[in-house]
Amino acid sequence: MSALSERPENPIVGIPLPHESAALHVTGEALYTDDLVVRTAGALHAWPVQAPHTHALVTSLRPEPAYDVPGVVRVLTAADVPGVNDAGIKHDEPLFPTEVMFHGHAVCWVLGETLEAARLGAEAVEVEYEPLPALVTVQEAIAAESFQGARPHLERGDVDGALDDAAHVFEGEFEFAGQEHFYLETHASLALVDEGGQVLVHSSTQHPSETQEIVAHVLGLPSHAVTVQCLRMGGAFGGKEMQPHGYAAIAALGATLTGRPVRLRLNRTQDITMSGKRHGFHSTWRVGFDDEGHVVGLEATLTADGGWSLDLSEPVLARALCHIDNAYWVPNVRVDGRIARTNKTSQTAFRGFGGPQGMLVMEDILGRCAPRLGIDPVELRRRNFYKSHHTTPYGQPVRHADRLQACWDQVAESGEVARRREEVAEFNRRHPHTKRGLAMTPVKFGISFNLTAFNQAGALVHVYKDGSVLINHGGTEMGQGLHTKMLQVAATTLGVPLERVRLAPTRTDKVPNTSATAASSGADLNGAAIKNACEQIR
Template sequence: MNRPLDTARLQPAEAFADYLKNTAARIDAGAEALALRDGARVGISRPHESAHLHVAGAAAYIDDLPELAGTLHCALGLSPVAHGRLLGLSLDAIRAMPGVVAVLTAEDIPGTNDCGSIIHDDPILCSGEIRYVGQPLFAVVAETRDAARRAAAQARAAATIEAAEPVLTPQQAHARGQYVLPPMHLERSTHEGGARRAIERAPHRLKSTFDVGGQEQFYLEGQISYAIPKEGGAMHVHCSTQHPSEMQHLVAHALGLHAHAVHVECRRMGGGFGGKESQSALFACVAAVAANRLRRPVKLRLDRDDDFMVTGRRHCFWYEYEVGYDSEGRILGAEISMVSRAGHSADLSGPVMTRALCHFDNAYWLPDVSMHGYSGKTNTQSNTAFRGFGGPQGAIAIENIIDSIARELGRDPLDVRRINFYGKDERNVTPYGQVVTDNIVHELVAQLEASSDYRARREAVAAFNATSPVLKRGIALAPLKFGISFNVKHFNQAGALVHVYNDGSILVNHGGTEMGQGLNTKVAQVVAHELGVGFERVRVTATDTTKVANTSATAASTGADLNGKAAQDAARQIRERLAACAAARHGGDAAAVRFANDKVEVNGRSLGFDTVVAEAYLDRVQLWSDGFYATPGLSWDKDRMHGRPFYYYAYGAAVSEVVVDTLTGEWKLLRADILHDAGKSLNPAVDIGQVEGAFIQGMGWLTTEELVWHPQSGKLTTHAPSTYKIPTANDCPPVFNVRLFEGPNFEDSIHRSKAVGEPPLLLPFSVFFAIRDAVSAAGGHRTCPPLRAPATSESILRAIESVQAAPA
C-alpha cells in the first residue's frame, strides 16, 4: 500500500473501503470503467464476493453452523513421546469421567485405519508404533467440548509406552539413509562429463551448505469437521478442507463404505495455505467414525496448540551444494543435494520434493546440473503442502548460490542474476526438458529496476553504511519463474455446474474451494462475463461432492485456471442455447446474438436477459449445464523426471531495502517494490491483495517464523502464538509499491490470466537477501555471511559475528 492504514480510527467496513481505495489507485480505473461499459465482467476490480460478510462477522464457517440436536464433541488423546511402541491403553477411568460418552481407539475403526494422501502409511489413530509427540492415540467423545478436552488430556496417564530414541532432523535421517520415499535424481548434461566435469573445469568453484526452516500455516480457522449420520448408513461431513473429494474417499475407506454414501461439503475456509489439502483427513475420519459408531452428530474442532502438535507444515530443507562459475558469475555446472524433513509419513513429501527439484533453476539457465532429493523420515509431524509446495525451497537455494557468487566476485548480485537468466531463443530449456517459451523475466526485471530506482538506491545504501557504524542497510532484487499446474497430470481437470433460473438469476457450483483467496469471486465474474450479465446475478454455492464429483484439490495455484475454465464451458453452452432460442423467436442468425450488460441484442432488438431466459423456459430449453476442463499439453515421466509438467510460467520480481541493528540483530523492512505477472488479470484488486499477502507471509517464513523441537523429547516447543512469531501489520513496510505487469498469458488460460496464489511467495527472497546484504556490510563485504533462514535476530547476530571475525 502507498500508506499504512490507521485501523484504530476505522470501523471494519470503513477499513476495507479504504483498502480498496488505496488498491484502486494502482489500477487504471479509466480502462476498467470503459471495459465495464462494454460489457466486460473480467479484468474488473471488484470486492471479494463475501467481503461484506467478512467485515460484518456474518460469514459462516463450520463452527458457526447451527448444531443439530444430540451433537457430541470430540477431542484427541495425544502421544507424550516422539518414538516408541504403544503397549496398551487404560481407558476405563477416562470413560468414567463426567460427560464422556465414548472413547474410541484404532480397533473401533470399521474400515481402513489410514488417512495417507498417496502412500498408505499414515494411521488415523495409533495402532502400535508411536511416531511423534502429538500423534493421536485415542478419541474422546463427550457431551461438551470442554468435557472431551479434559478427558483427552489424561492421555499420558492412560498410555503404556515403550519409548525409543527419536530421529528429529533431516540431517540425522539423511545420515541413517532413512527416507519416507526413494531418493529422487534430476540431471541434465550439455557437455561430456556432466555437472561434475563442468564444476571441475570451471575457473571458480563454490562449495557450501545452507538450510531453511519450515513454516506453520497458521490459518485463522483451525482444523474442524462436523459429521452427521444419514439414513442407510450414509455420512454427511462438513469439513474445512481444500480437497473435499479426497476427504470423501478417505472417510469412505475408514467407514468401509462406497464413495456415494459419503457427502462432503465446504462453504468456505478461514484460510488453508495447503494445510487443509491432505491433513484435514484425520479429523474428518475421526469425526465420521465417531458419528457412525454412536449414530449422533459429532464435531471435532482443534485448539491452536493441538493443531500445531498434530498437523504438519512447510518442509524445512537442508542443502549441500557445489557450483562452478566463470569470472562474470555465469554458472557452468552445479550439483546439489536437498534433504527435507518429511516427518513420520510420506503425505505429500514426494510431490513437494519433485517441485523443489523442478524449481531449483528458478529464472536461470543451468547448462550442466545434477540434483538429488531426499525426503528424510523423522519422528515429527508429517509435513505437507504449503503455499508454493516446495517451489520456494528449491528456488531459494539457487538464489543463495547466485548471491554468494556475486559476493565472491565483488559484483552486484543483480548483474550476476541477469547474466544467468534464461534466454529467449536459446538457453531456454529447463533441466527437466520443458522449453521456456513465455520468458518475460528480462523486460519485467528491467521495468522494476527502473521504477524502483535500484541503482541509485544501491549507491545510497553504500553511502549510508560508510558513515553508520551500528545501523547497516541492505538492498536486493530477486526474480521468480514459477511453473503452474499439478505435477501429476490427471489432477489438472475440473468440473462445474451452472443453473439459470427462469427469473434470470444464476447459480454456480464448481469443484474448487474458497479459503479467502477470491476463487468464487473470479468464477462468478467469468460466468457473468460469458452470459453478459451483472455480477450481482451470479451466486456461487458451497463446494459439494454430491454436485461436482472427482475434483482435484484447490492447490498448485490452479483454482481459477481449472474451475474458471469449467464454469466458462458450462455458461457458454447455456448462452448458445439461449442465442438459438432468441434467434428462433425473433429472427436473425444465432451466431450474431450478443449478450452484454444484462441485455440480449437479437435481430435489431434489445431484450432483457431475464426476458430471453423466460422465453427459453417456455420453449423447454435446458437452462442448466455442466462444464469440464482438462489442461492441455501436459506430460510427465516421474521416473525420468522429464516432460512438460507446467502449462505456463508466472514471473515476478521484488526489490527490498532493510536496515539492521548490528548490536541487537533487529531489522526493519523500509521499502518494498514489487512487479508481478498475473497475465491479463481477472480481478486486479484481488490479485494485488494476493501478492501483498504472499509477500508478507513469505517474509515471515524467511525471517521470524522459527520452528523448534526439543532435541531430546522431540516436542514442538513453538506451538502457540506466544512462542511462534508470524508477521503483523507492524511488519509491513511504510513504503509498499505493488504493481501488476501488463501483458496477457502466452497460453490459452482463462481469459489469458495467470495464477497468483503461490508464485508471489518467492518475492520476499528479496527481503532475506537484503538482510544478508546488510550483514555483509557489517563485515566490510569481506566474506559471504553464513545467514540461515529464518533470519531471526539471533541468526543475524551470529552471522554478523562471523563476518566481523573474518580476516581482512
C-alpha cells in the first residue's frame, strides 16, 4: 500500500457515501457549539459593549451601573486579564482596547444569567470617548502612508527594458472591495473549568491549536492547561481561521473568573460588524505587449486593505502576488505589495486567500487591453497561456500546460461560446439601454500553505481488542465532508469495513500543534497522517 501505484483490496476511498453527519444535519439533531449550552447547567451569557465611533480613545469606562441590572454577574475589562491582553498572533489586537479602531469595536463584555440581562447590562455600562480622525478607504490610507506588516516584492527579468521596448504599453488603476463570509453559524464559544483548573473551550474554529494558544496566553496559563474542541462548524470559508480566538478567550476568561460556564455567541449583526471580511485591494499597473498580443512585461503594486490589525494579511498578500500571473506567461514581472491599515474590522482569510484578488488584477488588465489591441478578449487570453517549458515568477516549473489549452478549447466548444457571444452582440445591437455580456477566464489556484512548515498534520488511531477503530485527526469539519473522507482513509488502510471505524471530535489534547484546516489541504494532509498511523499499526 505504500506505493502510489498500488491499489488496496476492496478500497472504501473513492466510494460515493453520504456525509458522515448527513442524517443528523437533515433531522436537525447535529450539535454545533452553541447547542451544547442547553446541556450545560448554569451557563452565563456574554454580550459586548460596542463603540459607536470608527476611531476614538476610551477616556473613561465605568462598569458599575451594569451591576444594577438584575441578572448581571460580571463585567469583564482589561483589569481582569491575568496574562496578555491580546487576541492576535502578532500581539497587535488588544482584547480590551483603550483605542477604538473600528465602528462596533468591543471595549468590554458583560456576563449575565440570561442573554437579555447581559444585553441590558452592556447598555448600562458608561463609556466616554474622544473621537479621532479615521481612515476608511484604501486610498485614504495610501495618501496617509498608513501601512502595516511586511512589504513583499516579486521580480523576474528586465521589466524596465521590456516596457521600454514593448510595441504597446498601457497603464491603469483597479480597486475592488471584499465580501462577508456569511456562514450560517456565527462565531460561538462555550468555556468551562473543571475541578483541576483545566479550561475546556468548545469553539467554532478552523484552527483549534491557535485558539488554544491565544486562550492560554490571555489567561497566563501553559497550553497544556487549555483544551479546545471543535465538534463541527456551520460554515467558515476562512472566517474562522484566526477570528474565533478572541471570542474563545473572552468566554474562557469569564469562566475562570466566575467558576461557571460562559457562552458567547454573536448574533448576525454583531458578527458582521465585529468580524473580518475578505481583503479588498487597490492596484496600479503598467503592462507591455508585443505586436502579436503577447505580454512582455508587467509592473504592478497591490495594496491590501488589512483593516485595523494584521491578522492574516501578510500571507494573504503573499498569495495574491503569487497569483497575479494567473494562467499566463509573463517573462518580465515586478510586483510590490503592501498592507493598508484602516479603521475597519481586521480583514482575514476568505476562500481563495488572496488568490482571487491577484488573478482579478491580471484579468482586469487583459480585459481592458484587448479592445485597445484590437484583439478579441478570449483570443488574447489564449495567446498568453503558459506552455510546459515555462516557469512561474516565483520559480515553479509549469507542467502539463497542454491541459490548460485542452480545457479551454473544450469549454469553448461544449459551452458554444462563439454562438452565444454572437447572440449577445445581436441583443446589444437591438437594445440600447439593456446590455448583456459573456466572459471566459481561466483560473490558476495553488493549494496548500505558502509557508511549507504549515503543510503538516497529525492523527491518533486506536484499535481496540474487539477490532473496532477510533480515529482522531487535527482537521476541522465545516460541512466539507472532511471527517467522511478520513473514515474512508482509515477503513481502506486497515482493510476493515467502514462501520468498524468511528471518528472522535477534533481536540487539542488528542492531536496537538496542528495547522489550520485551510488552503484546500485538509483532506490531503490529515488523510496522509491517518494513513501513516494506520500503516504503523499494521
